[in-house]
Amino acid sequence: MNSTLLLNIARFLLLLAAQILIFNEMDFYGYINPYPYILFILLYPVNGNKFGLLLASFFLGIVMDMFCDSGGVHAAACVVLAYVRPTFFKFSFGVSYEYQTVRINDKLTPERFSFLLISVLTHHIILFSLEIFKFSFILNILLRTLLSSVFTLILCIVTIYIFKPSSKR
Amino acid sequence: MQQIVNFIFKNSNKLLFLLLLGISLVLTIQSHSYHRSKVVTSANFISGGVYEQIHSAQEYLNLRTQNEQLAKENAILKKMLYNAKDSTAIVVKDSLKGYKGMNTIIAKVIKNSYNVKENYLTLNAGAKAGIKPDMGVVNSLGIVGIVEHTSNNYATVISILNIKSEINARIKKSNHFGTLRWDGKNTGFVQLIDVPRLANVRKGDTIVTGNESVTFPPNVNIGVIDKVYTDKETNYFTLNIRLFNDMTNLGHVYVIENYERKEIEAIEAKTEAENE
Numbered sequence: 001m002n003s004t005l006l007l008n009i010a011r012f013l014l015l016l017a018a019q020i021l022i023f024n025e026m027d028f029y030g031y032i033n034p035y036p037y038i039l040f041i042l043l044y045p046v047n048g049n050k051f052g053l054l055l056a057s058f059f060l061g062i063v064m065d066m067f068c069d070s071g072g073v074h075a076a077a078c079v080v081l082a083y084v085r086p087t088f089f090k091f092s093f094g095v096s097y098e099y100q101t102v103r104i105n106d107k108l109t110p111e112r113f114s115f116l117l118i119s120v121l122t123h124h125i126i127l128f129s130l131e132i133f134k135f136s137f138i139l140n141i142l143l144r145t146l147l148s149s150v151f152t153l154i155l156c157i158v159t160i161y162i163f164k165p166s167s168k169r
Numbered sequence: 170m171q172q173i174v175n176f177i178f179k180n181s182n183k184l185l186f187l188l189l190l191g192i193s194l195v196l197t198i199q200s201h202s203y204h205r206s207k208v209v210t211s212a213n214f215i216s217g218g219v220y221e222q223i224h225s226a227q228e229y230l231n232l233r234t235q236n237e238q239l240a241k242e243n244a245i246l247k248k249m250l251y252n253a254k255d256s257t258a259i260v261v262k263d264s265l266k267g268y269k270g271m272n273t274i275i276a277k278v279i280k281n282s283y284n285v286k287e288n289y290l291t292l293n294a295g296a297k298a299g300i301k302p303d304m305g306v307v308n309s310l311g312i313v314g315i316v317e318h319t320s321n322n323y324a325t326v327i328s329i330l331n332i333k334s335e336i337n338a339r340i341k342k343s344n345h346f347g348t349l350r351w352d353g354k355n356t357g358f359v360q361l362i363d364v365p366r367l368a369n370v371r372k373g374d375t376i377v378t379g380n381e382s383v384t385f386p387p388n389v390n391i392g393v394i395d396k397v398y399t400d401k402e403t404n405y406f407t408l409n410i411r412l413f414n415d416m417t418n419l420g421h422v423y424v425i426e427n428y429e430r431k432e433i434e435a436i437e438a439k440t441e442a443e444n445e
Contacts, residue, residue, distance in 0.1 A: 021223065027284045050182050058189045066209050067216045069282070069289035069325060071200025075193035083186045132286050133201045134332075137353065 004045055012060060015040050020067050023155070031144050034151040036159060037064065038123050041082050042116065043104055043160075046089065057082035070131055077127040081119060088118050105160045116156055117149075124149045201287075210318045210325050211280065211291045217323035220291055224279035235420040242309035270428035271386050274298050276306075276324070278313075278419040286353040288328040292422065295319045305385040305425040311413040312336070312378060312389055313422050324424075330356055330416050337379035338391055343368055346379045347408070349391065356416050358395065364406040370397050376410050383430045 019037035027033055040060055044053050061075030068074065092115035104112060124145045132141055177184065200207045211217065276298070280291035294300055296319045306313040306326050314326040314334065327334055332353045338361055339346035345368035347361040361376060374394045378385040396409035427433075 020219065033284060051185060054182065054185050054189060058193070061193065062209060065196070066213070067211055067219070069207070069211050069291075070285070070287075071198075071207060072193035072196025072209070076190060076197055079186060079189045079193060083182075083190075130197050132353075133197070134286070137286070140353075 004048070008040075008044065008048075008056070011043065012040055012056065016060065016063060019064065024068070028151075032147045032151050033144075034148060034155050035124070035127070036152055036155040038078065038081060038120065038152070039156050039159060041078060041085065042119055042156070044082075044085075050086075053082050053085070054079060073127055073130040076130055077123050080126055081123045084122065085119070088115055088122075091115075091118065105164060108157060108160075113157075116153060120149050120152050120156065121145070124152065207318065211289070212295065212318045212320040212323040212325045214320070214322065217279070217291060217293075217320065220280040221293055224277070224293070231418060231420065234418065238309055238420070245309075272299075272426040272428065274300055274424040274426060276300070276422055276424055278422055279323075281417070281419050282328070283330050283356045283417050286332050288330045289317065290314060290326040290328055290419070292316075292324045292326060292424070293322070294424070295322045295324045297321050299426060300324045300424050301426075303384060304427075305382075306422050307385065307389050307425060308414065308419065308422045310415075311391050312385060313414065313416075313419065315384055316424065328416065329359055329412075336385070337382045338376050339379045340364070340368060340370060340394075341375040341377045341388070343370075345370075347406075349376075349410075357412055359392065359410050359412060361408040361410055362400065362405065363403065364408060366399070366404065366406060368406065370394060370406060370408060372397065376408070383427050383433050384425070386425060386427075 015037045019035065023034050023036060037060065041053070041057050044056075057078040058075055061078035062072070064070075064074035064078075065072055092111045104115065106112070125141070128141045128144050128148075196208055211220065274294060276292040276294035278290050279293045282288045282290065290306075290313070292300070292306075300316055300319050302316050302319060304316045306316060312329060314328040314331070315336070316324050317327045318325045329336065329349065330351050332351055334349075334351060336349040337346060338349040345364055347364040349359055349361055351359045364370065372394055376391045376394065378387060378389040378391065380387045390413050392410040392412040392414075394408050395411040398407055398409075399405070400407045
């Protein structure tokens with residue numbers, strides 16, 4: 001239990017640092033900004049404390065907002081993602097997901113891919129609609145959501161593969 | 170009472186979610202609504218310090234362009250100096266028009282943003298260096314933005330590439346003025362709206378800052394007219410302006426302090442109050 005807590009704290013800090021130092025500098029054609037820091041929310045233990053997840057996601061988002069000067073958009077998107085995460089688990093892994101040991105950071109299966117996809121899309125659409133906050137830019141919002149989601153998804157999968165726990169061999 | 174406690178225990182997750190969502194939505198809406206309403210900004214020692222470290226590493230990558238820019242600016246200043254009527258004469262204060270006191274504070278952009286609709290920059294100088302909110306920020310090529318928040322050592326600037334930014338600007342040739350806005354589409358172009366139809370505008374004309382601004386000194390370069398079209402709703406001209414500045418590559422900037430700002434604003438506020 002203690003080691004999972006430490007692992008999550010390390011993940012929180014590392015993903016945040018990577019996002020600010022590397023991924024925020026990425027900007028292709030002004031449309032594609034990947035946000036793989038949400039991996040923290042996705043990789044949080046399935047049966048972990050939901051209260052803790054909500055609070056941690058909020059702080060993750062608010063720190064991002066501080067660095068991006070964006071008000072509270074990251075915080076809102078992260079909190080929503082953290083709240084709907086169990087629903088997405090149910091959608092992707094079936095109703096009895098809590099009794100199976102669902103592991104996200106493992107080999108990519110259709111279930112895991114669908115979970116990542118739906119989570120990234122949800123987060124990005126909330127993020128970009130709140131960030132732009134104008135109905136006249138609706139096409140822009142959709143385009144940015146789509147393109148950035150593809151990139152975030154690729155980066156998430158690559159990150160999972162790189163840091164795959166070696167104990168299960 | 171028991172039931173209320175039970176209810177809170179049962180729905181604690183939902184309640185916490187709603188509370189946190191509420192806080193973040195309030196912060197979001199506040200940041201979108203009006204100037205200097207943001208609570209969480211990057212002008213603090215944590216994010217400012219991190220950005221300063223990142224910047225000190227990245228600085229070396231564009232030293233060449235920064236040097237060229239400075240050399241060009243020096244050349245222009247030297248030209249002005251050598252072509253003055255008498256370069257050794259002391260500049261006399263114009264006692265008739267009054268002396269307009271302007272001070273420039275040097276700062277470096279440690280975080281630049283241009284890929285969202287509301288872009289902010291972070292500078293490595295703050296209240297300790299004398300920077301206050303609402304001061305203008307320029308560099309050798311043209312205007313950059315207006316200071317929004319300051320902390321002791323850092324300041325955030327609302328970039329001209331921000332759909333909330335509104336700056337008074339005029340056409341250099343004809344003195345007709347309008348409002349400088351950004352439509353959120355291209356980082357190389359801004360729009361000058363509400364220019365009267367009487368104005369004689371042509372592609373290639375220079376746009377500079379207006380005379381009545383207390384934020385910027387008059388006649389600071391902004392850009393050249395790239396396209397002229399008529400706004401169908403208001404029947405005024407809208408001009409598409411190509412910026413002199415490359416907003417995606419900013420180094421040293423000057424923050425402009427107007428010593429007479431308080432006096433001008435006080436007297437304007439007084440006049441407005443009396444006329445109501």
